[in-house]
Amino acid sequence: MPDFLDKLARRTEAKAARLGGTFSADASALETSLQDLVHANWHPLPPDTFRGPRRPAVGVDSSIGRADLANGSILFVSQALCLGHGAEPRHGIEYSRVEVEILPGVTDEGQVKRFNDLLMQSLEVAVATEAVVRLPKGGIVFMDGALYSRLPQLYALTLEGIDPLHSQIASGYRSLFSACRRNGKRLDLICIAKTSRTDLHARVWAGEIDTRPAVQVADSEAIYRWTGGKAGFSTPVVLGHVSFSGGNEYVLHEAELATAPAVVAFFVRLADYDDPLLIEFPASCLGHTGTLSSLEAEPLDMAHFDVTPILQAIAADYGGLEVYNALPYSV
Numbered sequence: 001m002p003d004f005l006d007k008l009a010r011r012t013e014a015k016a017a018r019l020g021g022t023f024s025a026d027a028s029a030l031e032t033s034l035q036d037l038v039h040a041n042w043h044p045l046p047p048d049t050f051r052g053p054r055r056p057a058v059g060v061d062s063s064i065g066r067a068d069l070a071n072g073s074i075l076f077v078s079q080a081l082c083l084g085h086g087a088e089p090r091h092g093i094e095y096s097r098v099e100v101e102i103l104p105g106v107t108d109e110g111q112v113k114r115f116n117d118l119l120m121q122s123l124e125v126a127v128a129t130e131a132v133v134r135l136p137k138g139g140i141v142f143m144d145g146a147l148y149s150r151l152p153q154l155y156a157l158t159l160e161g162i163d164p165l166h167s168q169i170a171s172g173y174r175s176l177f178s179a180c181r182r183n184g185k186r187l188d189l190i191c192i193a194k195t196s197r198t199d200l201h202a203r204v205w206a207g208e209i210d211t212r213p214a215v216q217v218a219d220s221e222a223i224y225r226w227t228g229g230k231a232g233f234s235t236p237v238v239l240g241h242v243s244f245s246g247g248n249e250y251v252l253h254e255a256e257l258a259t260a261p262a263v264v265a266f267f268v269r270l271a272d273y274d275d276p277l278l279i280e281f282p283a284s285c286l287g288h289t290g291t292l293s294s295l296e297a298e299p300l301d302m303a304h305f306d307v308t309p310i311l312q313a314i315a316a317d318y319g320g321l322e323v324y325n326a327l328p329y330s331v
Contacts (some may be wrong), residue, residue, distance in 0.1 A: 052312025058084025072105025
């Protein structure tokens with residue numbers, strides 16, 4: 001099709017306004033209040049963000065391969081990897097877990113996709129828990145991906161002959177959260193995601209958690225459009241059972257997550273014009289006693305809970321515009 005690029009260019013030009021809307025810094029009449037909200041909740045980085053000590057740390061991530069076999073069955077091979085260093089950079093930490101599984105060809109595609117996600121997550125949580133045991137006091141476990149959005153998804157997935165991964169993961173998170181504070185060891189678990197497709201932060205900032213705004217814009221899109229590409233971070237929010245409403249509220253109790261720590265979340269851009277990152281970690285890392293069941297969602301009281309140590313930990317492994325964080329990037 002020799003004229004493909006010409007046709008594509010014409011169609012793109014015809015739809016330029018609509019296609020470019022999610023990148024434009026301009027706000028429509030319905031978006032101006034949201035734009036003002038983002039401006040009010042975007043803060044400069046603390047002056048000592050890049051002056052913190054380099055702490056013992058590891059990065060954890062996973063990968064998976066899927067093969068559709070000739071007999072209709074689906075083969076999965078997955079690995080979770082941990083890389084990092086102990087008290088001294090020369091004291092390297094490296095280990096992994098591997099799993100192989102096969103699903104019958106009659107398995108519903110929705111269950112197949114969910115099994116794919118749960119298998120990787122189960123290995124990641126197991127490896128992260130091992131990392132906590134190996135790290136000295138003051139260490140950090142960086143996990144690639146979100147934390148909070150995964151927890152309400154731990155409802156049952158029942159496949160004949162397959163271990164209940166959702167139960168394993170919930171148990172793993174409970175062990176991981178507990179291990180981070182066991183015997184005063186105090187390690188930080190920091191999850192780094194590259195995007196968010198919810199508008200939860202904006203609704204918390206506005207104090208309208210249960211109200212859908214006149215126009216819905218994902219938090220990531222709002223940060224991209226209305227922070228001027230400036231380095232900084234958003235007002236942290238503390239997330240409890242807000243996302244466990246409706247059909248998945250039972251997960252809190254079935255998975256025994258009711259007493260798990262609430263999750264603190266915020267966006268950060270460490271350099272002008274870099275991509276903003278979504279940072280999530282257990283509230284207990286700040287000494288906050290909120291649990292998933294004891295609160296719905298609220299802005300973090302920054303006068304009493306300082307996120308500077310978390311920002312310093314992230315900044316210490318920042319590799320510039322090409323490397324958002326050295327350890328997860330290496331993994």
